Amino acid sequence: MNAVTTSTSPEPAAAEPAVPAQFTTPVPPGLAWSDALNLSMPVMDQTHVAFVDLLAQVQTAEDADLVGRWQTLVEHTEDHFGQEDRWMAATGFAPGSCHMTQHAVVLKVLREGLQLGQQGQFWPIRQMAHELTLWFPHHAQTMDAGLALHLKSVGYDPVTGQLAQPEALPEQAISGCGGACSSSDQNHDKPGSADASADAASEAEEVQAVGGAA
Ligand SMILES: [Fe+2]
Ligand SMILES: [Fe+2]
Secondary structure (H helix, E strand, C coil), X not given: CHHHHHHHCCCCCCCCCCCCHHHCCCCXXXXXXXXXXXXXXXXXXXXXXXXXXXXXXHHCCCHHHHHHHHHHHHHHHHHHHHHHHHHHHHCCECCCCHHHHHHHHHHHHHHHHHHHHHCCCCHHXXXXXXXXXXXHHHHHHHHHHHHHHHHHHCCECCXXXXXXXXXXXXXXXXXXXXXXXXXXXXXXCCCCHHHHHHHHHHHHHHHHHHHHHC
């Protein structure tokens, strides 16, 4: 009987992937504002200060507040990235340049996290928040730093949108990261530019990995 009973029993359900324990509860903020993140461009820096604060609010949120705070962070990031994309478009970057592309990839993942959270899965948001604490300093110190230098080099005022030195704009649209990623940026090379291309690729992979994990 035992053999019959065993052979007709339904297959056991596949085990759910284990949720990493560190992504099940609020944690202290993993990223704090510091001078190392300051790019000496007040509008950009103020936006980044707010990003760091909103990210801390997500990491410290109880489940009841988590999705709402994540949504606030996602909406802020839409404005944050949109603002930088507009500055790039106004100063000679080609549509789809690598910095813009990374913004799009990251936002896609963050929105996927929001969808999962709205369906009651909270740990992907907590994992994404952790990954953002690693990703953001890298992004700010490479792509955003390169953009800030580029904006200053062409005399672009991000508050008024005025361009003081239009003659300094690149002759060819920039497809890289403001002198950081592309051979077409020869007129806009910046110190450390060789590393930024690899950085861009690895950053995108990191964030996509978070999306895949969810
Ligand atoms: Fe930024
Ligand atoms: Fe950026």
